[in-house]
Amino acid sequence: MGLVDVTRESVLKALEEHDHLGEEPFLLHYGFEPTHSSLLVHGGRRYRLDAIIAAAHRHALGHPLPQDMLADEHADAAHVLTQLGFEVRHPQTPQPTVTAPRLLVSPSYGSPESRQHWKDTLDQCVPFADEEYSRHLTEDQHRRLLTLHPEGRCRFWGATPGHDAKMAAVTTGDVVLFTGKNRVRAIGEVGAIFRNREFADALWPPKQGGESWHTVYSLREFQTTELPYEALNALLGYKPNFKYPGQLVLSGEQAAAGINGLLITTRTELERAGAMPPPVDVRMMRVEQQHTHTVTVERSAHQLLFNRTEAELVNAYCDTLAEVRTSRFATAAGICDLYLHGPGGRELIEAKSRVERPHVRAALAQLLDYARYAPAPIDRLSALFPKPLTPNALSLLHHYGIDSIHRTIEGTFERSPAPEARRRFIRDLVGFGEH
Template sequence: MTASAKVINPGDVRTRTEIRAAFGGSPQGGICPSEDMHSVNLYSDPDVGEQAGYYDGWLAEGDELGSVFEYTGAGKSGDQTFDGVAGAGNRAILRHAEQDRVLRVFTRVGKLPGSDTKTHRYLGTFTLDGMEPYVWRRVHGEDGQERSVVVFRLRQEGEVQHAEQDVIPPAEETTAEFVPFRAVTAAMFQSDPATSSALPLPKQRVRKGAAGRKAAPNAETSGTFVVPEAFSTKLSLRAATAATVAVRHEAELTQAYKGFLDSAGHQTGAFQIKVKGLTSTLRTDLYDATDHVLYEAKGSNSREDVRMALGQILDYSRYVKAPGRGEEPKRVILLPAAPTPDMYTLLDRYDVGVVYQSDDGRFVGEAVPKGEQ
């Protein structure tokens, strides 16, 4: 094979043998690291993913940084993990920046004529989103059992193919499923060397020249009660800006208050919300199922953060339904310190409470379980 034959550009269709010649990796598996080629090759198979309860692809709804490609981690049955042999592939994605590797994404398109050799289309190079590298999501596996999967949020690192067929299908129907609290943790965040590494911020902040896309109808929603996951309470991000510090503080605050509620005998979790007609999945910060309280946490008590939290919790609380509870949940904003009196006045207008952490570590607020403040 000549050197020119090894060149693969976004949109090109190749066999895995040809891909390995250009970018390395193993002959099988969905997550294939290559030390020599400084690459982690990610293979997505739409048919397999749908059977396993998930979709990989572009979100139709972008944000201020551009588009996000969601890629579901390794593990077809049971809860996915970052630990041990089962979590090796997921760790390879999480550590790609510190190991000086890029993420290359391929999606299966078919087979070579007259053979069983699969072909894959190259989408391009990516990196993990620096602010939210992954989220935990509850799905129904091919065996019908609920499980937790890790969904990586990828940002384009260079030239990519952004094809319409790679956009995640929008939600088609409304479902509301209550899932009891079940601890699914990534213990490696507390001790693994990966926690001292840095996640890169995307080089290309806004995708230019993107084709316009019709807005999808937004009529119905579904809510699923799931376990909250602090995606990284001690993760050091490359850009130590106020925003990234606030993200870390928010995760730590949420985890601390969750632990406090758990110790008081409360059942805690979160709500996973899918809006009909949209491809993205919303996730609340914390839900106290015992007292029917929805929390939105922020990493600071600034005016900007309080106003953002107010909008989010008013939005999310519309969709939170719990067995035996006809009313919407009590809405509470969780903060690391008390807001200004003026912000209390604003929140009172919308019947939104406040819980904050005092200097001595206690949690203060009307929603805090009685006798525990």
């Protein structure tokens, strides 16, 4: 007597009973608390697996299967249902909302010396695996660099000893804004970071009597941009005329405001979320012990580090919101653009800088992919565009229950809501925020 007595017919009767009573009365009738559990999926609806098994046992033998037996045989119960032709989905640990890395603001284009440094190690990659540079690296530093940059080449930046205290907590995955001439000139992601004066001097030979750089860090990603200080100041809460005279290392809410406000997506966050494979630890001989050093690398496709147009669109839209909490969350599919929680419920938004059909289709795919991993059930999916969609593109989104939001000529935003029936359909089909 047990799971072996459960039949497909008894499971279907249990599902019918569930639909007749409603979920909460059904769970209470069989003594189950409404907690997170594996799900049986049937007819586009989701049912708590263990409660359905208990009820199916009653329909087969006249009494429910005891909960203590279910707890011991949970994996077997899922297997039985699968063998009977039902779909079972197991709970996963919800992905956390993005915890902000640190945000460095690094003046890097003011003096002739810093402009030369930019030309030497940011405009171009440095072949650090070559003996000219590698002989200054410790074995651990060399290994760390090769792990993150298996090509043996990357961009570098650094800081003088006067910034040691600020730089002590900086780590892989932190974000750097390279500033100069009243704007952010580039955005980077910190790779390997260490202190090595000799290696720094090989990268940036100091002038006669000049100060050596001390902390060195590689850049996993690097992207040039043209972002005026006024835009950055608005995100970080500084006065509009603030000029960033020195190195800053920001953390917490202020760093999150800058990183999320710019829609920055780092490789490190994607790896932590499972959206990209993590780097493989490299263990190699010292370069001077080798005659050759050749590495073949296939880089994974990933999201852009920074898309200024989409970031500006999202920020402009957020400025129109009231009593709404804004954030982002990382998933095994990537990092969403905007996650809202307010009086109207929870909404997931994907922004696109263009309105052609490939961009509309990309927004659709990303929304459906991200929604499965939401920290809590999603009430609405929306795509954000800089101008109205064509009727055909709008129909595509509405077919899948997705709203379209676009910026008007006046600079306001207008929503084209999907039919409520289509919203419910896609919500039931995909299971937003359910794992």
